[in-house]
Amino acid sequence: MRYPTISLFSGAMGLDLGLESAGLEIKVAQDFDKWCEKTAIANNKNFVFGDIKRLINEDPSCSFLLKKADVKADEVFAVVGGPPCQAFSTAGKRESLGDPRGSLFMEFAHVIKTIRPRFFVMENVKGLTSASIVKPPKGKKKSEYTEDEMPGSAFKVVKQTLENLGYKIVYGVLDAAHFGVPQFRERLIILGSRDNEDIYLPVPTHFQRHQDPTYRWRTLGEAIRDIEDEPGICGSFSKDRVEILKHVPMGGNWRSLPIELQVKAMGGAYKSGGGKTGFFRRLDYNQPSPTLLTSPVQKATLLCHPTKDRPLSVREYARIQQFPDNWSIEGSADDIYRQIGNAVPTGLGKAIGQVLLSVAEGSATVQTKRLRGTSVHRSLNEVGATREFKVVEA
Known part of the structure; x- marks a missing residue:
């Protein structure tokens, strides 16, 4: 029918x-x-x-x-x-x-x-x-x-x-x-x-x-591990952010840093209110990804790969949103991130x-x-x- x-x-x-x-x-x-x-x-x-x-x-x-x-x-x-x-x-x-x-x-x-x-x-x-x-x-x-x-x-x-x-x-x-x-x-x-x-x-x-693994939450690791070594199109972090992210463990964020690095990383935002969980966030293979937004490199909503010092790539974005690998998404890197980040x-x-x-x-x-x-x-x-x-x- x-x-x-x-x-x-x-x-x-x-x-x-x-x-x-x-x-x-x-x-x-x-x-x-x-x-x-x-x-x-x-x-x-x-x-x-x-x-x-x-x-x-x-x-x-x-x-x-x-x-x-x-x-x-x-x-x-x-x-x-x-x-x-x-x-x-x-x-x-x-x-x-x-x-x-x-x-x-x-x-x-x-x-x-x-x-x-x-x-x-x-x-x-x-x-x-x-x-x-x-x-x-x-x-x-x-x-x-x-x-x-x-x-x-x-x-x-x-x-x-x-x-x-x-x-x-x-x-x-x-x-x-x-x-x-x-x-x-x-x-x-x-x-x-x-x-x-x-x-x-x-x-x-x-x-x-x-009790049945089939019905458990799907994790980030399940989605991206087989493609992470060949990321393809990918955004980048500034040198200063990379140096700070190297000290953030998998699943952590700016709060995982030593106090002196927290102040350096956050600058004026250090004393501001709010949860600020997206700052210098390194993702966890063993959990579902946080919500994908239209860019993984923004300071307050950063999405860093669990073990590599880079953002999630557009291929990884597409996997997390469950687009088929053969689905073509057109445009520049920014255009592709935006289209995937806005998708259901x-x-x-x-x-x-x-x-x-x-x-x-x-x-x-x-x-x-x-x-x-x-x-x-x-x-x-x-x-x-x-x-x-x-x-x-x-």
Whole structure:
């Protein structure tokens, strides 16, 4: 059976590859990034290039997607994508984006409203769940916040907009490490069902501790050991940073240094607040990787190889995100790091695709359904998972 799917804001197509490995068929992908277009073309993928706002303004019926995909609206199984919401990210200085109704999220909602797929998948940063529409003035008491200044007010708009389309939705923050990805990476996942089907979020398959090694977290070492001696394209650290990193053990960071080196390494940041765990961080073969960002060489989010005095290479980045070795990613080193760092790991995409197929085919078991909600949270604690897993059903 065919499951024609339309992908928006596709990037390097990590989510798409995961969905395809589950059995969905990505008929067309879309993005405004020229290097993402080149990546898609290099891998023989059907692609629509352009600003989604402009494309929809010129063709509100979304026929530009349907024609390119060679499908009719009533044949579309799912619309998937992650409308950019960088202002919600917790990775940097967080600012309010303003009303989501003025963002690219509304174009994503327009495509769903127009095409009416059986399902939709929206992924985004974890910070969206607690972001406000308007950033409160510094020093203002929470009891005096307006409705738009309240934490979560932006997500309230997102949730209400999707529900108003007539879709039943479930949402939650999922950590990719729980789905066989060698990386801690939390993403907000929202699934929608047009026909009020009993949709649910993926149930974790991998755990910190498990009696069967098959179901344990995948580690950085498992992902990169066989390619680390031939890294290929790779960023570099300054000579001064390399000299300091030589004193950091595997799994350590600046706090692992002698006091006199800590002060030298951190400079003015030494006495500042915050965890600062990303400074002079050397990774651990025996753990999943920290979340990959768009560059491994930035001072506060540095990703140093476990034993070599260099950043993770682009090949290692791709392995951690589970791109196939033969997947071509186009551009300069910076362009490639950015595309991979912005991607959804294919293992998480596959788990999401498997949920859609299990619902569509009526194969979701009673046992699987019982693991939803708080029972999932309890089951993770019982097997020793230390990273929180939450499911919310609307």
